Amino acid sequence: MASLIPCPHCGVRPKEEFAIRGDASLVRPDPESSDETWNDYVHIRANPRGRYREHWQHVAGCRRWLVVERDTFTHEVFSVTDGSVRAWEIGR
Amino acid sequence: MPHQFQERHALEELVSMNAAAAADHLAVVARQAIVVVLAAEGQEASVAALLTADEEISVRFSAPGEWLVVTGLQTPELLQQSLAALLRETAHCVDQSHGRVLLRLSGANSRAILAKGIGIDLHPSAFVIGSSANVLCGHISINLALVDKNSFEIVVMRSFAESLLHDLCEMGRAFDLSVFFAP
Numbered sequence: 109m110a111s112l113i114p115c116p117h118c119g120v121r122p123k124e125e126f127a128i129r130g131d132a133s134l135v136r137p138d139p140e141s142s143d144e145t146w147n148d149y150v151h152i153r154a155n156p157r158g159r160y161r162e163h164w165q166h167v168a169g170c171r172r173w174l175v176v177e178r179d180t181f182t183h184e185v186f187s188v189t190d191g192s193v194r195a196w197e198i199g200r
Numbered sequence: 201m202p203h204q205f206q207e208r209h210a211l212e213e214l215v216s217m218n219a220a221a222a223a224d225h226l227a228v229v230a231r232q233a234i235v236v237v238l239a240a241e242g243q244e245a246s247v248a249a250l251l252t253a254d255e256e257i258s259v260r261f262s263a264p265g266e267w268l269v270v271t272g273l274q275t276p277e278l279l280q281q282s283l284a285a286l287l288r289e290t291a292h293c294v295d296q297s298h299g300r301v302l303l304r305l306s307g308a309n310s311r312a313i314l315a316k317g318i319g320i321d322l323h324p325s326a327f328v329i330g331s332s333a334n335v336l337c338g339h340i341s342i343n344l345a346l347v348d349k350n351s352f353e354i355v356v357m358r359s360f361a362e363s364l365l366h367d368l369c370e371m372g373r374a375f376d377l378s379v380f381f382a383p
């Protein structure tokens with residue numbers, strides 16, 4: 109796993125300072141959606157080998173939610189963005 | 201029946217009052233005023249400017265739009281009131297003086313001691329005087345600031361203070377770290 113995460117607010121920090129929530133690409137379904145749709149949203153994950161975008165929280169630092177784009181195979185970190193910036197960028 | 205509250209330091213019975221400090225020393229600061237300031241949305245820059253202009257207080261970064269304001273020159277009540285008057289509706293100010301513990305680690309080996317538990321670059325060129333950051337020390341989240349050449353201040357949540365003190369003593373054992381309440 110990527111062991112050094114460049115937090116946009118705190119600088120480069122060890123991964124132990126963070127908590128990982130998982131896939132950041134999921135969009136919460138409509139409340140009236142079918143059970144299958146909700147089951148997929150809650151339980152089904154791609155677990156890709158390669159580029160992955162996740163929600164990380166810097167719990168021991170600034171406590172902000174971040175979107176970390178990293179490679180699960182090479183451990184390379186491509187980008188780290190504050191969650192609020194990301195939400196604004198994609199219009200959510 | 202009215203309750204009587206007595207002020208009691210979190211490390212009162214664990215640390216002595218002796219004044220003879222070794223070359224590397226951890227001072228437990230008995231009295232300080234600490235207020236958390238949280239800027240209202242869009243007011244981050246103006247709050248930061250007002251705080252840094254005040255020379256009686258020390259401002260420690262904890263998150264975007266959030267700081268710890270520390271001073272030994274005012275009582276908690278006075279600091280809280282003066283900050284509320286200074287910042288008005290641009291920020292929320294919450295007195296944390298009794299909820300946090302302030303420790304001051306100083307000595308030529310202070311960086312070597314901290315490096316045993318902290319994952320940031322503490323070299324004088326990277327972490328300069330006046331720098332501050334929320335970091336993990338072992339398993340405990342602290343606010344670390346460099347206040348003088350070889351002197352760090354640590355602000356920790358009150359309930360974690362005893363555990364952190366234990367860790368810091370272990371980290372400082374190789375350097376004969378002394379621990380006393382600040383006079």
Ligand SMILES: [Zn+2]
Binds near residue numbers: 116
């Ligand atoms: Zn951070």
